[in-house]
Amino acid sequence: MDDERMIRSLLQEAPPSAEVVAEGRRRLYAAPPRRSRWRVPGLGVAGLGLAAAATAAVFAVTTSGPPPAPxxxxxxxxxxxxxxxxxxxxxxxxxxxxxxWHTHVISGQAYHVAKGDYVIDGARHEIDQWTARSAEDDDVFRSRFAGAIPQTAADRAAWRRAGSPKAWRVLSNGQYIRQTAAAEPWDLVRMTPAEKRGYEKLVARARKQCAGHPRGCPQQELTQAQREALADDPAALRQRLLTTSGKGGPGNVLTQAGDFLAQPGSPKLDAAVFRVLADTPGIRNAGSVTDLRGRAAIALTARSSDATGTFDTQLLLQPGTYRVLGTQTVLVARGRGPETAGMKPGTVYAEQLFLEMGWTDSAPR
Amino acid sequence: MKGARVAEPAVRSPDAFAALYDEHFPAIYNYVASRLGRDVADDVAADTFVIALRKHGGYDPERGPVRPWLFGIATRLVAQHRRQETRRYRALARVGREEITDSHENRVINWVRAEGLQPRLAAALAALPRGQRDVLLLSAVAEFSHEEIAQALGISYGTVGSRLSRARQKVRSALGEDNDG
Structure with missing residues (x-):
């Protein structure tokens, strides 16, 4: 018999809760280090707390007489x-x-407004689209720029103190750009079955031409059939989520998975994507968060760092249904460079929030 | 081992250390919780990383691989809670797992308990000298190699082997006694 396996099994405890993991991480950067509540008396550590004394009392009971209720x-x-x-x-x-397949998504990005010191959610692009499963139905694509808004209640208060401006000059990639609160009118594009066939022909011709000349051709998207084949090939699906994610890493995999799930696919394929994520190390459940639309969400989180800062990339799922609510990147700690200048930890640095995502039987006429 | 060292990144910046925390916290927690229970593990596992960062200035590849280094710190912290550790084993020996496990949905299916072996096993662990227990639990719970245990505890490879075989012998004989009786 394997005695080490028996010992491991005897002593095994449940993994740490998200709160415990978060608290430990918080303590790393909290100064000065908090004294443990659990020092054993007599080691000369000052600050033996009431908690330790209370625990000692509990265990004193345990050692004499029958075990008490836990x-x-x-x-x-x-x-x-x-x-x-x-x-x-x-x-x-x-x-x-x-x-x-109907998706309605708003994506945006945080910009710091120096005058008044607050953050706006800008470059907000909204896409509302219906992709028909059948080649004989129209596809419908509506889009607009939705206008910038202050990001949080605190930002809104600071914005009001600054005189409620309707336009801003903000830094983007080292240059000043203009953001405005005004939303553009919707633009509607409809593709009829004939147009869809024409487009498919165009794509097929481009593929043929590109076959001999890989350089200079854009990276090809997977066909629907190729995507569906990935449902039965977890290794290839994982590879796809990794290779399309540039540098790789669990944060990018979460964003890629969000994009992937936003494409029309069979339930089987979506389930396969979730299972690949379940087997991806470095993703933790950061618990319940509220997104910029005010919705409660489970935040599956991966942390990454580069010169511009430390960020948590999150896949947001609706509690209970586990439908995808979106992906977002939250600033954890600022790094160098102007990209995050003025932003506080907790700022949603970039987001892609789905107001709708799923199958439906009707589309706008 | 040399190759593994070269592959370890230098982890001196806070951001990189946070990544190291995310990677290793669950395993450290599991090790500490196995020896001291969950409540104490909350603090001790967190303290392990605070000490690693503050006292040792973060991870330095010159020290050797990162995992043994962190488990070495955790083991020294566990040593400060020796009474708590002994209490845990005694409690396991006396009442079995049911009473000291807090959460039914999270409980690991435990065949040791099912076979009624836990009192003997826990009593044997409680009776081990600390040095032997450190080696045995780094091997059994953290699933460390001899080499990693030697690095974690700062003892020789040979000492790891002799302590481990003595500890195992004691555990086996404790189990054997009870099987006869």
Whole structure:
């Protein structure tokens, strides 16, 4: 018998809760380091707290007489990222398919306004589109620039103190650009079955021409059939999510997965994407957050750092249904450079929020 | 081992250390919780990284691989809670897992308990000298190699081997006694 396996099994405890992980990380950068509440008396450590004394009392009871009822104050632990993702895979697999794949997404980016010191959510582009499953139905594509808005309630208050301006000069890639609060009118594009066939022919011809000359040709998107084939090939699906994500890393995989899930696909394919994420290391459940639309979301999170700062990339899922609410990148700590100048930790640096994502049987006429 | 060292990145900036934290915290937590229980592990696992960052100025590849370094710090912190550790093993020996496990949905299916072996095993762990227990649990819980244990505890490879075989012998004989009786 394997005695080491027995010992491991005997002593095994549940993994740390998201709160414990977050608290430990917070303590790393909290100064000065907080004294442990659990020092054993007699080691000369000042600041033995009441908690330690209380615990000692509890265990003093334990050592004499029968064991008391367990003393527990820990609330129910949230699910791990893996548990969330496996649940999401299960839900996705049972989603009914409809006539159109409908997505309505608003993407935006944070800009710091120096005059008044607040953050606006700018470059807000809104796309509302219906992609027909059948080649014999129209595709509909509506889009507009939605106008910039102050990001949080605190930003809104600072914006009002600054005189509620309707336009801003903000830094973008080292240059000043103008952002305005005014929304553009919607632009509507409709593709008829004939136009769709014409487009397919164009793409096919381009593929043929590119076949011999890979350089100078744009990277080809997967066809619907190629995408669906990935549902049965987790290794290839993982590879796809990694290779399309540039530098790689779990943060990029989360964003890629969000984009991938926003494309029309079978429930089976969506479930496969969630399962690949469940097996991707470095993703944790950061618990419940509120997105910029005020919606509660489970935030599956991966942290990454570069010269511009430390960021949490998050895939936002609706609690209970595990539908994709969007992806966002949250500033954790500023680095060098003008990109994050003036922004506080917690600022949503960039986001892509889905107001709608799923199959439907109707599209605008 | 040399190759592994070269591959380790220098982790001196706070951002890189946060990544190191994210990668290693769950394993450190599991190790500490196995020895001291979850409540104490919350603090001790967090302290491990605070000490690694503050006292040692972050990770330096010159020290050797990062994992043994972190588990070495955690093991020294566990040593400050020896009474708590012994209490945990005694409690495991006396009441079995059911009573000291807090959460049903998170409980790991435990065949040791199912076979009624846990009192003997826990009592044997409680009775081990600290040096042998450190080696045995780094091997059993953290699943360290001899080499990694030697690095973590700053002892020789040979010492790891002798402590481990003695500790295992004691555990086996404790289990064997009870099987006879």
């Amino acid at each position: 003393v527990r104050t820990t609330p129910a632990r949230p699910m791990s990222a893996r548990q969330v993702l496996l649940a999401a895979a299960e839900k996705a697999a049972s989603e009914p398919v409809g006539r159109y």
